[in-house]
Amino acid sequence: GLVFLSSEFGVDQFQEELVIRPLHSGDIYASFQFRTLWDTDFLQERQKVSHYRLFPKSLGQVLSKFSVRELHISFTQGFWRTMQWGQPFIPSPPGAELWVWFHDTVSDVDGNWKELTNVLSGIFCASLNFIDLTNTVQPSASFKPLGLGNATDHRFLRYATLPREIVCTENLTPWKKLLPCGSKAGLSVLLKSEKLFHSSFHSQAVHIRPVCQDEQCTSKAWELRQTLNVVFDLYTSGQGKKEWSLFKMFSRTLTEACPLATSSKVYVDITDNPELSPATPLLSQAVVLGDRRTYSVFDLTRAETFGQLRSLNLLLRWKGDSGGMLRPLLHAERYVAGFGLQTGEIHTVIYNNHPYRAFPVLLMDSVPWYLQLYIHTLTVTSKSRDNKPSYIHYQPAKDRHRPHLLEMLIQLPPHSMTEVTVQFERALLKWTEYTPDPNHGFYVGSSVVSALVPSMVAMNTNFTQDQPLFSSFVPVKEESSYFVRVYTEPLLVNLPTPDFSMPYNVICLTCTVVAVGYGSFYNLLTRTFQVDEPSLPLAKRLANLIRRIRGVPLLA
Amino acid sequence: MSNDFLQMHLKAVMSCLVIFLYKVHTTKAGQFFSSGHTNNWAVLVCTSRFWFNYRHVANTLSVYRSVKRLGIPDSHIVLMLADDMACNYRNPRPATVFSHKNMELNVYGDDVEVDYRGYEVTVENFLRVLTGRLPPSTPRSKRLLSDDRSNILIYLTGHGGNGFLKFQDSEEISNMELADAFEQMWQKRRYNELLFIIDTCQGASMYERFYSPNLMALASSQVGEDSLSHQPDLAIGVHLMDKYTFYLLEFLEEVHPASQANMNDLFKVCPQSQCVSTPGHRTDLFQRDPGSVLITDFFGSVRKVEITKDTINLTSPVEPPIQRSGSGDIQIESLTYVDQLPVAEIIHQKPKQKDWHPPDGFILGLWTLILLVFFQTYGIKHLKHIF
Numbered sequence: 001g002l003v004f005l006s007s008e009f010g011v012d013q014f015q016e017e018l019v020i021r022p023l024h025s026g027d028i029y030a031s032f033q034f035r036t037l038w039d040t041d042f043l044q045e046r047q048k049v050s051h052y053r054l055f056p057k058s059l060g061q062v063l064s065k066f067s068v069r070e071l072h073i074s075f076t077q078g079f080w081r082t083m084q085w086g087q088p089f090i091p092s093p094p095g096a097e098l099w100v101w102f103h104d105t106v107s108d109v110d111g112n113w114k115e116l117t118n119v120l121s122g123i124f125c126a127s128l129n130f131i132d133l134t135n136t137v138q139p140s141a142s143f144k145p146l147g148l149g150n151a152t153d154h155r156f157l158r159y160a161t162l163p164r165e166i167v168c169t170e171n172l173t174p175w176k177k178l179l180p181c182g183s184k185a186g187l188s189v190l191l192k193s194e195k196l197f198h199s200s201f202h203s204q205a206v207h208i209r210p211v212c213q214d215e216q217c218t219s220k221a222w223e224l225r226q227t228l229n230v231v232f233d234l235y236t237s238g239q240g241k242k243e244w245s246l247f248k249m250f251s252r253t254l255t256e257a258c259p260l261a262t263s264s265k266v267y268v269d270i271t272d273n274p275e276l277s278p279a280t281p282l283l284s285q286a287v288v289l290g291d292r293r294t295y296s297v298f299d300l301t302r303a304e305t306f307g308q309l310r311s312l313n314l315l316l317r318w319k320g321d322s323g324g325m326l327r328p329l330l331h332a333e334r335y336v337a338g339f340g341l342q343t344g345e346i347h348t349v350i351y352n353n354h355p356y357r358a359f360p361v362l363l364m365d366s367v368p369w370y371l372q373l374y375i376h377t378l379t380v381t382s383k384s385r386d387n388k389p390s391y392i393h394y395q396p397a398k399d400r401h402r403p404h405l406l407e408m409l410i411q412l413p414p415h416s417m418t419e420v421t422v423q424f425e426r427a428l429l430k431w432t433e434y435t436p437d438p439n440h441g442f443y444v445g446s447s448v449v450s451a452l453v454p455s456m457v458a459m460n461t462n463f464t465q466d467q468p469l470f471s472s473f474v475p476v477k478e479e480s481s482y483f484v485r486v487y488t489e490p491l492l493v494n495l496p497t498p499d500f501s502m503p504y505n506v507i508c509l510t511c512t513v514v515a516v517g518y519g520s521f522y523n524l525l526t527r528t529f530q531v532d533e534p535s536l537p538l539a540k541r542l543a544n545l546i547r548r549i550r551g552v553p554l555l556a
Numbered sequence: 557m558s559n560d561f562l563q564m565h566l567k568a569v570m571s572c573l574v575i576f577l578y579k580v581h582t583t584k585a586g587q588f589f590s591s592g593h594t595n596n597w598a599v600l601v602c603t604s605r606f607w608f609n610y611r612h613v614a615n616t617l618s619v620y621r622s623v624k625r626l627g628i629p630d631s632h633i634v635l636m637l638a639d640d641m642a643c644n645y646r647n648p649r650p651a652t653v654f655s656h657k658n659m660e661l662n663v664y665g666d667d668v669e670v671d672y673r674g675y676e677v678t679v680e681n682f683l684r685v686l687t688g689r690l691p692p693s694t695p696r697s698k699r700l701l702s703d704d705r706s707n708i709l710i711y712l713t714g715h716g717g718n719g720f721l722k723f724q725d726s727e728e729i730s731n732m733e734l735a736d737a738f739e740q741m742w743q744k745r746r747y748n749e750l751l752f753i754i755d756t757c758q759g760a761s762m763y764e765r766f767y768s769p770n771l772m773a774l775a776s777s778q779v780g781e782d783s784l785s786h787q788p789d790l791a792i793g794v795h796l797m798d799k800y801t802f803y804l805l806e807f808l809e810e811v812h813p814a815s816q817a818n819m820n821d822l823f824k825v826c827p828q829s830q831c832v833s834t835p836g837h838r839t840d841l842f843q844r845d846p847g848s849v850l851i852t853d854f855f856g857s858v859r860k861v862e863i864t865k866d867t868i869n870l871t872s873p874v875e876p877p878i879q880r881s882g883s884g885d886i887q888i889e890s891l892t893y894v895d896q897l898p899v900a901e902i903i904h905q906k907p908k909q910k911d912w913h914p915p916d917g918f919i920l921g922l923w924t925l926i927l928l929v930f931f932q933t934y935g936i937k938h939l940k941h942i943f
Contacts, residue, residue, distance in 0.1 A: 114693065
């Protein structure tokens with residue numbers, strides 16, 4: 001074993017964690033969290049940091065160069081099915097999502113944002129350089145910072161999403177390289193792309209924010225959380241049997257903890273009493289998302305966890321019917337209604353499944369400029385009665401400059417369905433603005449519903465150092481409610497698409513018409529006609545020759 | 557006496573052998589330094605979109621795989637894939653791209669970095685990468701940072717015709733544009749030698765117009781001929797690879813970083829009996845003899861190796877603990893997290909001050925018209941009634 005000086009000096013700290021939760025539908029949800037805590041505050045001390053240990057240098061340089069206060073970027077493939085799977089630990093919309101809080105010393109936020117997206121596109125091998133002012137919004141009330149701070153001037157916030165962005169091994173490779181142990185040791189050996197992408201849902205994210213350095217919270221430290229959420233499908237990877245093992249899910253088993261980690265744990269959710277082997281006496285209870293659940297804990301830093309074979313392969317088996325799932329209290333859907341390629345209607349439906357409590361939600365919609373919204377047709381109805389939002393912020397779109405931004409604070413009555421509808425008209429784009437495959441359609445990013453949902457179980461407001469990572473992501477301020485963010489489906493809208501072969505057809509036709517019509521007209525006007533003597537046969541020509549000698553008039 | 561004779565004979569044989577080996581050694585060493593390049597770059601482009609063009613992505617990835625295996629690092633490879641086949645929803649084996657229906661070789665691999673993907677693969681971006689005229693905010697991994705001692709390998713594949721190559725079914729690059737781009741590269745001294753390989757229909761038409769020095773070109777088919785795909789896979793449902801690149805991959809799998817295979821062997825890859833089309837090549841602009849050019853000059857990478865016989869002592873750095881400024885005396889108040897949904901604050905939020913912009917466009921024109929009509933009617937001397 002190596003001697004670790006880091007934990008004594010408290011400079012960098014790394015923790016890794018895996019939570020395995022069997023879902024009610026038979027699928028299994030695995031959530032990895034890798035957290036690096038970096039005890040430096042280079043924005044305050046104005047020192048140039050040049051020594052990086054566990055915190056990756058590429059991200060550290062990005063933070064200092066662009067004066068970033070918080071950075072949240074996620075890449076997701078698939079859509080999270082809230083009604084079947086419950087709430088995720090870390091929600092994310094399909095495609096790529098990036099939101100950044102800049103420090104209030106930045107003078108040109110838009111310039112920094114543009115350069116930041118380019119740099120991140122190089123780091124993560126994604127086409128984030130397509131984020132520009134036409135799809136960036138500045139929310140006025142949503143997306144408050146998740147880290148420490150007091151003043152929140154929304155002029156320093158930028159939010160953008162690319163619903164079309166694909167996630168594949170080329171995004172996972174640089175993400176894994178940011179981890180201190182890479183993909184060589186610890187929990188990251190399980191991250192094999194052939195298994196991770198053969199799933200119903202895959203989401204990898206990087207969250208950087210300032211957090212409390214210790215329990216007294218007198219100074220700041222930077223926290224980098226790399227999270228990877230994946231849901232394995234019962235029928236494609238599980239072959240239809242409700243029995244799961246680490247090897248079945250990841251085609252690998254665990255052999256050691258990451259040597260650079262101070263804590264390396266695997267939590268298995270055993271609230272619904274599945275059969276778990278190898279059994280472990282370590283149990284832990286945690287209240288997350290308003291639900292108290294029991295977890296079996298496997299501590300990978302202890303050698304006895306791995307047993308005789310020096311490898312840990314967890315086996316989970318369902319025992320009969322597991323009973324009902326706790327119904328998620330907040331759920332949202334979105335779809336496009338209407339027909340034809342001229343107009344349409346966007347419907348957003350939000351469900352409040354709490355039996356007796358009403359609570360407010362903040363709905364944020366960002367619609368691209370080519371769907372021209374008619375805000376006078378905006379209606380919000382709950383239980384077939386008009387529900388007036390207590391706060392509306394609407395920023396209209398500017399063609400080719402800015403998208404629409406609509407934020408509303410709506411009070412949801414208990415046990416109800418609230419529907420928000422708005423009509424729109426589709427714009428005709430310029431010829432060069434169409435993508436190479438325009439008949440696929442154009443994507444509209446997911447709506448974001450943020451809410452403080454009343455909790456059935458008291459939430460834990462104390463901050464402790466050895467709290468499991470999955471329960472400490474969102475700061476909990478009060479015991480009676482928890483903060484949740486729900487993303488709706490992205491929309492796929494067909495715009496009226498021209499026939500791209502028309503320029504070629506028009507050029508051919510016009511040139512033909514011009515050549516044939518104008519050409520013959522010009523010839524008719526400018527050509528002079530001369531009568532041409534027909535050529536005579538030989539006999540007559542000889543006769544003419546003789547006649548010319550004789551001086552007699554010639555033959556015709 | 558026979559012993560002495562034997563010993564002398566042995567000595568003579570040994571010295572001959574030593575001289576022979578020395579000669580071989582110097583020619584090998586001489587060859588190592590004769591190519592004149594100090595670094596290697598590769599630009600690999602797949603220009604086709606849509607699932608049925610799976611084979612073009614497989615072509616590009618197999619060359620990428622060979623080039624990485626022979627030593628060129630990811631930082632020196634610019635990989636452009638116009639569509640995503642591995643994680644495409646139609647792919648029955650996600651995160652894999654196979655070259656053959658026996659599914660033995662996953663050319664996509666586990667460690668791949670695609671620099672330009674999807675809609676970013678356009679003619680403009682390709683030419684900008686080659687000539688180096690990129691916007692200043694472009695990250696390093698998307699740039700071709702070659703110098704005058706770089707050997708560059710350029711591989712293009714997709715659908716093409718006589719004199720052009722189609723990009724994503726919506727635009728095309730002509731052979732003249734490509735030749736001009738290479739000339740720009742030559743004038744800016746962005747390459748030492750360049751190997752251009754193209755696998756499309758009528759591929760030879762793309763290198764007809766080259767006029768810059770130190771270019772060698774290979775194509776999978778002549779003008780008037782089509783390049784054919786290798787074989788379909790009934791499980792995946794599309795053709796997996798093109799014939800020329802399939803045999804090229806087979807040839808490259810035999811090459812290792814110390815291999816002595818040269819360009820003449822590369823010209824012999826995929827004769828007409830295997831490829832149906834006739835592969836072509838062009839070496840008139842190249843200064844060295846193709847027989848003396850190693851495959852690894854373009855597909856491999858030069859490594860700087862310094863051999864030292866002394867031992868170096870590494871001192872383990874012990875970091876002094878960082879002194880936190882003023883433990884507890886200065887900062888007494890504890891920091892707090894921000895409220896995620898402060899309802900009262902949101903409802904009473906003041907609308908933010910919008911920056912004042914001067915009126916533009918229509919409003920300005922309207923006011924100008926009103927003022928013009930006013931002064932026309934009433935004249936300037938009535939201005940004193942206003943002011």
